[in-house]
Amino acid sequence: MAVASKDPSLYKHRDQIAVKRALISVSDKTGLLELAAALNSAGVEIVSTGSTAAQIRAAGYPVRDVSEVTGFREALDGRVKTLHPAVHAGLLADLRLEDHQQQLVELGYAGFELVVVNLYPFAETVGAGKPAADIIENIDIGGPAMVRASAKNHANVAIVVSPSRYPDIIAAIENGGTTLNQRRALATEAFIHTANYDGAVANWMLDQEQNAWGESDLAVDSYDAEDNADVIFEPVENAVVTYDLSGVRETVLRYGENSHQRAALFADLDSTGIAQAEQLHGKEMSYNNYVDADAALRAAYDHQQPAVAIIKHQNPCGIAVAPADAADAIAAAHKLAHACDPVSAFGGVIAANREVTEEMAKTVAEIFTEVIVAPGFTPEALAILTQKKNLRLLQLPADFAQSKTEVRPVSGGFLVQDADRSFKPASQWELAAGEPAAPEVLSDLEFAWRACRAVKSNAILLAAGGASVGVGMGQVNRVDSARLAVSRAGERAAGSVAASDAFFPFADGLQVLIDAGVTAVVQPGGSVRDEEVIAAAKAAGVTMYFTGERHFFH
Missing domain, CATH: 3.40.140.20 (AICAR transformylase, duplication domain)
Incomplete structure (x- = not known):
């Protein structure tokens, strides 16, 4: 049930808020001691948990354990430690309201102006191939609860989920406190962070359901991170499969494809590519x-x-x-x-x-x-x-990695597919016509087969010496693509090799290449008229290979 809204006149405006009390609980200890040093220098009271508190204390900085604040020791192997009113009242109290201030006093609790939390390394545990029992223990509960509570209360609390934000927080503390705009941006990033985290957990759970854990819910079968995306594409009965498209807006662009279209760049927090x-x-x-x-x-x-x-x-x-x-x-x-x-x-x-x-x-x-x-x-x-x-x-970022999946919006939703990075080696091709290619020719054919993947369909690419010499792209029939490739290549077409991203439906497209002097061709094969195409290649003495895979690119 929604809570009735309060009279706006009851709220007192709060923009810049000095940090007097901070709650820190992090799995990733990157930059922790630098942050603790800055907080200590500013006279900020630090409240922390477990190994985070131990590391801060070992560095010589004063810190209070959460159990001291709550009066409740950690229980159930650490599953319960921050889930307590003494913590969450301090995170959720809206100090713009006098009655919230009064209730904190009556309860004997105090608010937090800064919360620094990053979550148990769930994805890393999955990626390391750990048993299901270990993975489940790395499903964070208290962490997301603190992050979401603080983000909801960003009018009063700055929530930080990434060490990359520590310099901004340190600078803000030195300049008198965090601003409302800063806290709002941090809250947005925090909600995206927990959404991505929950999405990773949900997809792993769906994958386990699909693969059947066995008699025990805690079966200790290893989990291969490479299979994590499979659940997106498998028809799991009665399952709701989610795919997260959240990201942080990096910049508003001057315009889109054309000057009358608005545009912005968003960066996925869990990827490294052109956006980063x-x-x-x-x-x-x-x-x-x-x-x-x-x-x-x-x-x-x-x-x-x-x-x-x-x-x-x-x-x-x-x-x-x-x-x-x-x-x-x-x-x-x-x-x-x-x-x-x-x-x-x-x-x-x-x-x-x-x-x-x-x-x-x-x-x-x-x-x-x-x-x-x-x-x-x-x-x-x-x-x-x-x-x-x-x-x-x-x-590019040092950890640049190509995405394993691709997303394309359609009206009312979006499509998701595996990225096309399957390139069968020549050793797996079928020689359909002519004599086996010499090693240098086969090398050019392999290059052409990879290179034509980047060409919009219908695609024909001519190559020689490890380089394209003519490209025919985006035509509505393969004959025109062949003519365009030959035209762009000019005299270089003679003696070149060709790759076609899909089969030749008739021999006419291949004949354009033959007439231009192409000596070898690689294509998927699979047309009902393959024999007609093969016959044309044999008649011209042209070597032709079938790959059994295609590279449509729309």
Whole structure:
């Protein structure tokens, strides 16, 4: 039942609130002692629990145990310690109201102005493959209760759930206290944090239900974190499966795809990707910059060798891997990628899967480029590239990892799928026509098969020497994609290899490639007219492989 609202005139405005009393209970001890030192210097009373209190005390800072405040010792192996009115009254008392102040006095309790809590490492315990009993013990109860209580009462309490916020809190304390806007932002982050935490627990529970724990609810079977996402896609009877799309707004963008559309960037707290990249230089990123940078990043990281992808409107105008004998691998890869379509590369977005070197920077500096995203830049490269005031430089987080799933909104909901990173090696392909390819040709075919994944369907990609030489993308029939790829390749089509993201429904698309001088083709196969296509390849003496997998990209 909802609580009746109080007369607004009863509330006293509170903006900046000095921190006099803090409650700290953290699993992640990063930065704990620095925070404790700052609180101690400011004369803040610290109340803490278990190992957190022990570490603060060992460092020589005064701290009160929660059990001293509650008059109740920890019970049930630590399952019950902060679930007590002496704690939660201090978290939930709305000190803008005189009657709440009076009730605290009558109860003999005191409020908290700062609460620092991060939760039991549930996801880490799952990821370590621990038994179910250990995982259940790492489902935090008291922590989320304190976080949510404090976040609800952000008019009076600052709630911190991440060590990354400690410097802001220390600065606020030194400047007289936290502000309402700061507390509101921290509360938002706190609710997102607990929502993500509960989502992880719920999905793990659903996965256990699906896989059947056995006779005991505490069966000690190991749990493989790699299987955690499976529950999203498995038809579990009578189960409600959730997928969390929450994130923290990082910035409001000038506009969206077009100037009349509003846009903002949100960052997922549990991921590391383009949204978490550090901008080292250049004017602010646009919506389209982010979209293209992410497409370029995905294309470059499809390859294990040093690789560069150049993207325009989410389509590659060049992808290449470095030759094995290249003195400067990433610079060589960029030159090959750029050579594919220099006209379209003008104003493009570049991604590299290795550190950008001075040699690559010298080449890029001569070409108008919107964005470069990479895991790093040498000091020499930065010195060159930062001379271009409009060039945006993005450095990926050190722990950058590609997402295992992809989400796309549709009206009324959204779709979720596994990310497409399945690339069968040539050893698993079926030779459908012609003679087995020589090793260097097979290497180009494998490159082309990976590279065509980044091309919007229908996709045809021609390659030679580990680089694209012609790309046909986004056409509504495969014949036009083949013609476009051949047209862009020009004379380079002769002697190249080709990859098609899906099967040729007729022989006409393949015939366009044959007529241009393509010597080998890789495609999924599986058309009802495969025999017609195979016959065309055999008649032309063209080698053709079937992969049995496709790479549609819409």
